[in-house]
Amino acid sequence: xxxxxxxxxxxxxxxxxxxxxxxxxxxxxxxxxxxxxxxxxxxxxxxxxxxxxxxxxxxxxxxxxxxxxxxxxxxxxxxxxxxxxxxxxxxxxxxxxxxxxxxxxxxxxxxxxxxxxxxxxxxxxxxxxxxxxxxxxxxxxxxxxxxxxxxxxxxxxxxxxxxxxxxxxxxxxxxxxxxxxxxxxxxxxxxxxxxxxxxxxxxxxxxxxxxxxxxxxxxxxxxxxxxxxxxxxxxxxxxxxxxxxxxxx
Amino acid sequence: xxxxxxxxxxxxxxxxxxxxxxxxxxxxxxxxxxxxxxxxxxxxxxxxxxxxxxxxxxxxxxxxxxxxxxxxxxxxxxxxxxxxxxxxxxxxxxxxxxxxxxxxxxxxxxxxxxxxxxxxxxxxxxxxxxxxxxxxxxxxxxxxxxxxxxxxxxxxxxxxxxxxxxxxxxxxxxxxxxxxxxxxxxxxxxxxxxxxxxxxxxxxxxxxxxxxxxxxxxxxxxxxxxxxxxxxxxxxxxxxxxxxxxxxxxxxxxxxxxxxxxxxxxxxxxxxxxxxxxxxxxxxxxxxxxxxxxxxxxxxxxxxxxxxxxx
Numbered sequence: 001x002x003x004x005x006x007x008x009x010x011x012x013x014x015x016x017x018x019x020x021x022x023x024x025x026x027x028x029x030x031x032x033x034x035x036x037x038x039x040x041x042x043x044x045x046x047x048x049x050x051x052x053x054x055x056x057x058x059x060x061x062x063x064x065x066x067x068x069x070x071x072x073x074x075x076x077x078x079x080x081x082x083x084x085x086x087x088x089x090x091x092x093x094x095x096x097x098x099x100x101x102x103x104x105x106x107x108x109x110x111x112x113x114x115x116x117x118x119x120x121x122x123x124x125x126x127x128x129x130x131x132x133x134x135x136x137x138x139x140x141x142x143x144x145x146x147x148x149x150x151x152x153x154x155x156x157x158x159x160x161x162x163x164x165x166x167x168x169x170x171x172x173x174x175x176x177x178x179x180x181x182x183x184x185x186x187x188x189x190x191x192x193x194x195x196x197x198x199x200x201x202x203x204x205x206x207x208x209x210x211x212x213x214x215x216x217x218x219x220x221x222x223x224x225x226x227x228x229x230x231x232x233x234x235x236x237x238x239x240x241x242x243x244x245x246x247x248x249x
Numbered sequence: 250x251x252x253x254x255x256x257x258x259x260x261x262x263x264x265x266x267x268x269x270x271x272x273x274x275x276x277x278x279x280x281x282x283x284x285x286x287x288x289x290x291x292x293x294x295x296x297x298x299x300x301x302x303x304x305x306x307x308x309x310x311x312x313x314x315x316x317x318x319x320x321x322x323x324x325x326x327x328x329x330x331x332x333x334x335x336x337x338x339x340x341x342x343x344x345x346x347x348x349x350x351x352x353x354x355x356x357x358x359x360x361x362x363x364x365x366x367x368x369x370x371x372x373x374x375x376x377x378x379x380x381x382x383x384x385x386x387x388x389x390x391x392x393x394x395x396x397x398x399x400x401x402x403x404x405x406x407x408x409x410x411x412x413x414x415x416x417x418x419x420x421x422x423x424x425x426x427x428x429x430x431x432x433x434x435x436x437x438x439x440x441x442x443x444x445x446x447x448x449x450x451x452x453x454x455x456x457x458x459x460x461x462x463x464x465x466x467x468x469x470x471x472x473x474x475x476x477x478x479x480x481x482x483x484x485x486x487x488x489x490x491x492x493x494x495x496x497x498x499x500x501x502x503x504x505x506x507x508x509x510x511x512x513x514x515x516x517x518x519x520x521x522x523x524x525x526x527x528x529x530x531x532x533x534x535x536x537x538x539x540x541x542x543x544x545x546x547x548x549x550x551x552x553x554x555x556x557x558x559x560x
Contacts, residue, residue, distance in 0.1 A: 214358035
């Protein structure tokens with residue numbers, strides 16, 4: 001069984017992002033970029049499935065600018081067997097990415113696509129669901145446990161009130177939540193080996209996908225700043241302030 | 250122009266997030282229809298009919314719509330979508346699961362977690378864990394939107410008298426079946442709608458120590474929350490998590506105890522009206538957003554706080 005893992009290159013989660021002065025977006029030049037943390041979890045899960053003998057091949061895919069190759073090399077170093085870059089300089093929104101991934105699925109025929117539940121830059125939380133819809137496959141979102149057997153995947157999902165478990169027919173799309181697993185670290189020998197693994201580049205045009213953005217970003221602004229607060233010496237003063245000044249208790 | 254709101258309910262009543270989503274729908278103008286889908290949810294449909302500002306309730310009741318099975322619920326939404334210019338759902342785990350699927354089937358680029366409506370085609374939504382706000386304009390014929398409940402004041406749950414119309418559900422897609430549910434039990438107010446939230450972080454040290462927060466939460470009639478660090482350490486269940494990847498809350502009072510205040514946590518609570526931080530590290534970033542802070546050992550300060558509240 002082949003598993004496809006889409007990965008996204010995003011501003012590293014530790015970076016405190018800055019809004020550009022002209023309001024067109026956030027500053028991404030000279031900012032550390034990394035693989036979206038949820039995608040690392042997706043990749044880890046796919047590799048564990050291969051190690052368990054359930055999957056035979058793990059293919060990492062990324063859509064975007066040429067620099068996404070670095071993210072794919074990281075994926076290869078973590079353990080993906082090969083990688084595909086869908087090269088595009090356009091701003092790719094989730095629907096366009098889902099369409100590109102659908103086209104890649106048509107070529108690759110995976111039984112399972114595992115994605116992160118959301119990317120930490122656009123915080124959209126859409127691509128996995130959209131891909132499942134376009135393929136007409138089952139979806140299991142926000143997974144915290146995955147078991148694959150007999151043509152189905154049993155997935156425990158993190159939902160608002162607790163945990164739901166569903167069983168989906170393969171092929172299917174799974175999106176990962178934080179607690180699914182702990183991704184492994186990349187080792188130096190594996191980084192060296194990853195340089196020799198195959199990385200194929202595809203063009204959106206050749207896949208027959210129109211990637212023009214549907215949403216136009218009019219402006220990006222800083223969120224309103226909170227007023228600086230005060231430090232109080234003890235519990236008594238705090239309760240007094242909450243009662244009389246803030247009037248919240 | 251008509252707006253369809255996908256209702257979040259527990260079969261008997263509507264969740265508060267639905268009422269906030271209706272408030273967002275009202276800002277669009279046009280007639281508002283409420284879709285109540287599920288199995289055995291006639292009571293919820295009745296409750297929906299009473300909500301102020303709702304023109305019609307569509308009630309779809311079928312076994313295949315039970316348990317939030319996305320494939321079937323999305324198919325239902327898509328089957329009625331052509332009558333609407335906007336499809337809205339609260340950004341709950343259910344709404345996030347179903348709506349993008351429906352959006353893709355309608356070839357519409359969803360707009361996630363809006364916090365403001367500027368025009369019927371222009372919305373504001375947070376990006377980068379709430380560190381920036383994007384104003385986006387959609388040209389799609391049917392706009393599919395999820396609504397961050399804390400961005401809108403809930404409409405009144407009563408005062409309306411909308412007719413209820415039964416709706417046939419599309420057949421079961423047969424792709425997915427429900428196996429079981431583990432419900433986290435709590436007698437406290439629901440985290441996302443509580444007026445007061447008391448949250449603990451890694452500084453609590455253990456799950457046992459979270460008990461220390463109970464008298465405080467009792468005294469304030471608060472919901473209890475946690476940072477990701479506390480959840481990952483196994484102190485408390487993951488549905489307590491407040492933050493970018495957990496729940497977004499905006500209570501009147503948020504008390505952060507032993508929480509350093511990583512940006513991912515702040516994304517989930519920085520719209521609270523009053524923030525209180527108790528932390529022994531005076532350099533902790535949480536103090537940059539806290540209205541009131543106490544630098545001290547939480548194991549000493551929290552019991553003192555409970556004593557003071559009793560007075």
